[in-house]
Amino acid sequence: MRIGIPTEVKSGEYRVALTPAGVSVLKGAGHEVLVQAGAGAGSGFEDEEYAAEGAALAADASEVWQRAELIMKVKEPLPEEFGYFRPGLLLFTYLHLAAAPELARALKAREVTAIAYETIQLPGGGLPLLTPMSEVAGRMAVQVGSRFLEARHGGRGILLGGVPGVPPAEVIIIGGGIVGTNAARIALGMGASVVILERSADRMRYLDEVWSGRIGTLMSNPYNIAQAVRKADLLIGAVLIPGARAPRLVTDEMVQTMKKGAVIVDVAVDQGGTIATIDRVTTHEQPVYERHGVIHYAVANMPGAVPRTSTYALTNVTLPYALEIASKGLERAIEGNPSLKLGVNTHCGRVTHRQVAEAVGLPFEPLT
Template sequence: MMIGVPKEVKNNENRVGMTPAGVTAFLNHGHEVWIETGAGSGSGFTDQDYTEAGAKIVSSAKMAWSADMVIKVKEPLPEEYGYFREGLILYTYLHLAPEPELTKALVDNKVVAIAYETIQLDNGTLPLLMPMSEVAGRMSIQIGAQFLEKSRGGKGVLLGGVPGVAPAEVVVVGGGIVGANAAKMALGLGASVTLLDINADRLRQLDDQFQGRLKTLMSNSYNIAVTVKKADLLVGAVLIPGARAPRLVTEEMVKSMQPGSVIVDVAIDQGGSIETIDRITTHSEPTYVKHGVVHYAVANMPGAVARTSAIALTNVTIPYGIQIANKGYKQAALENKALAKGMNVMDGKVVYKAVAEAHGYAYVPMDSFLTNQDVHV
């Protein structure tokens, strides 16, 4: 199969969908890889690194997109929709629930759209989201620490405090991979950290993991309101896989925060979990102030630490990519239930329930599709 890797076009997205190690892996299985010139430069990989690994460097995005399967990092932007065509396999982060236009473009053009973030193991974990959630969770605290500085619009609070001065209050809503990594960093810096989740077992696990240093609370609107009010730094880290993020922090709650407090809504890629976050921000303009509170809502946080992130991401995406290339997407999905859950759009149908519900499409279950039984919509 011919695999294409275009250069990312999102603001300050420096990651690349395949490293030279990935090229060699695909070649070892008899496939061919076309890399758009410069695609790896933001992650520290030169065209020469790719040619030495066996890839062909192509001069335009159009050529990379002409491959049988396109491997990317971020969801395509409108200027890339023109490359969509029937039967193209697109393997990347998609986050379709908050993206009606992208969903429509994939459906209308009958693209086979496989989303990294919905590939899910039987134990519920999301192996292709996990490494980027680890990165973003850790980054959320260093970003929050920066914007708490007075010169960056914050209230002038040091996360760890100093002897004789109380540490900052960090509140994390959602205790999955992002939440646990945020808690780990914040505790490491000496902050006072409270984490809320709806999953009592997860709270037990985190309580154990952090040996009582982390305050855990059941997530409900009462507890969220009480904790948000005293937060110097609030991190949004909830996820319902594939679905739009629930808006758990209301405008009233944000108004109750002290001026100069900071919100980092990591869940913005699924639409955001804070009511006052009304736009996605970018690495070049990462924040805006509303009700005196600094809001950060960058949907590709790991793009800022592209070298670490590109390697961590491709470590987990390439093995599934090879299965798709070796077997074809239908057979690969039939043989691998986790991969089947990554299928979001196929042959003009939405095959991921939460995405179909988000945009009012008929939901066509994957199973009937893969076994070629009659599909009733």
């Protein structure tokens, strides 16, 4: 199979879908790899490194999209890329279609088979292709939150860990999954006071055991969320429902009760956001805006700011699935791999993931 790696076009996105080592693996299995010139530059990979592993270099994106049977990307295609869609094309990337109905309709209309990294799901519920980027985003959420708490950015002017005689910042994390636990790890390491709101009692017991009671846990319900939000210096939204739009758990009224200069980082913004006042997606170039005196950070591709780490981590988990698709073909690959089957969001003009279909208002038609 011919696999294409175009340059990412999203603002501030420096990741690339495949490392040169990944090219070597695919070439070793008998596949062709076509890489757009300069695609890896943002992650520190030169064209010569790809060529040395057997990749062919394409001058522009149109050549990659037209010649490839399978396109591997990092982020969802933008409207300027919709013209490359064609029947039978395989697209393997983060899609987050619940928050992108226009893209879902375009994929359906052009009969693209779109496989979303974020909806490939293991039998136990794990999301293997989302996990590494969730780890990165969770850790980054505290770093960027700490930065925007500085007075020069309009924040409260407080140090996350405080100093002797001065209390630390209050970090409130909504969601105790991969993002939330990684955010808690960094916040705790920086000396902050940390509380996680989580709806699973079993998960809260686990978190309490892991950190030996050094973080607080609260059952996630409207009352507890409202009380916690009011106290927050840094509020992190870390809720994910695979394939579905993120639930709005923090209301506009709750945000109005927050301290002036507090900071919100909503990692769920690429799924629509879990904070009501997150009503726009920001970029790495202009990452924040102010609402009700609170700083809002709503960058949808946070790991793009640390592209080398992120590209390595992403290739580690996507490559085995890409190899399976390329070597077996889609039908055989999903027949033998139920987790991969859950990743198929659109196929032959149908929306084949129930939660995506419900979120974008299109008919759900299961894969046969």
